Amino acid sequence: MTNIRHQYKLYNQMLLILIMSSIWSSCKKDKADHTSTSTTHPVTxxxxxxxxxxxxxxxxxxxFINTSTGNATAAQSVLNTNAGLVSLGAFGxxxxxGFDHTVINQANQNDIIVYGNASTGFAEPGVIWVMQDTNGNGKADDIWYELAGSTVNQTGYRRNYSVTYTRPANGTGDVAWTDNLGNSxxxxxxxxxxxxxxxTSITSNTYTLAGxxxxxxxxxSSNSTYVTSTAFAYGYADQTSGGDQIDIARxxxxxxxxxxxxxxxxxxxxTGIQYNLGWLGELSTEVAGVADLSLLKK
Incomplete structure (x- = not known):
């Protein structure tokens, strides 16, 4: 009887070892799968x-839309340079x-510089969003994250804002808009x-932009002949002559x-603001290029 009990106990121990081995293997697989979702594309x-x-x-x-600084060719001009120029139009x-490598989030320092055409006393702030290629497929189909600038939670700052634009009946002239707050x-x-x-790239008679x-x-704009738009403290595009440095950690x-x-x-x-600047036209963010600061310093 003692021998039978010993064999039974040994069998249970072996079974427990097999079960624990299976669980450990599963955990290792889950851990490996989780790691693979944090893909980085190394610098070469x-x-x-x-x-x-x-x-x-x-x-x-x-x-500037449908001109030499407001079309697909202008959008391509900002690649591999800080001397292109493309206008983004009004709000939204x-x-x-995309970069050809992952821009690493460096501790306690700015990581990216966004070039625009801002000048002293005249900024056209643009909101910056970033995405990591977590699924590793090389496509911008993961999650966008806003880089929080200095205006977060101040009066006038609003997430999930959207504007719908309507094509003018005659094709030219003022473009009407309505927003999700009931304004127009x-x-x-x-x-x-x-x-x-x-x-002209939009074929529908209305479209909506959100951000x-x-x-x-x-x-x-109290002085109609001399309108000023002062830059925010930090965190936005097209604010500073020479470019705006941005921290991914935000x-x-x-x-x-x-x-x-x-x-x-x-x-x-x-473009982050909906505003008519009088004879200067609408406030519209411009982009001249974007770079990885860590590579520029090398």
């Missing part, structure tokens, strides 16, 4: 400091660009730019919670 000798892919260009209506207009207005045409302001709305409190989710990213592979820049 051929890597460019600048963005190398233009993945999407969807401008809002504006005075955006461009999506127009992107006003002016005598300096007489082409259609509604993008984060920034405050317009830094704009002074990434937040849709609720404003901080997100820890290993690095980013894609960047989206989007």
């Amino acid at each position: 000798a051929q890597s460019s400091a600048y963005v190398t892919q233009m993945l999407e260009y969807k401008p809002a209506p504006g005075q 207009g955006y461009i999506v660009l 207005g127009t992107v006003k045409a002016n005598s300096f730019h007489t082409q259609a302001y509604y993008p 984060t709305l920034l405050p317009s409190t830094n704009i002074d 990434a937040v989710d849709t609720n404003g919670n901080a997100v820890q990213l290993t690095g980013i592979d894609f960047i989206k820049i989007q």
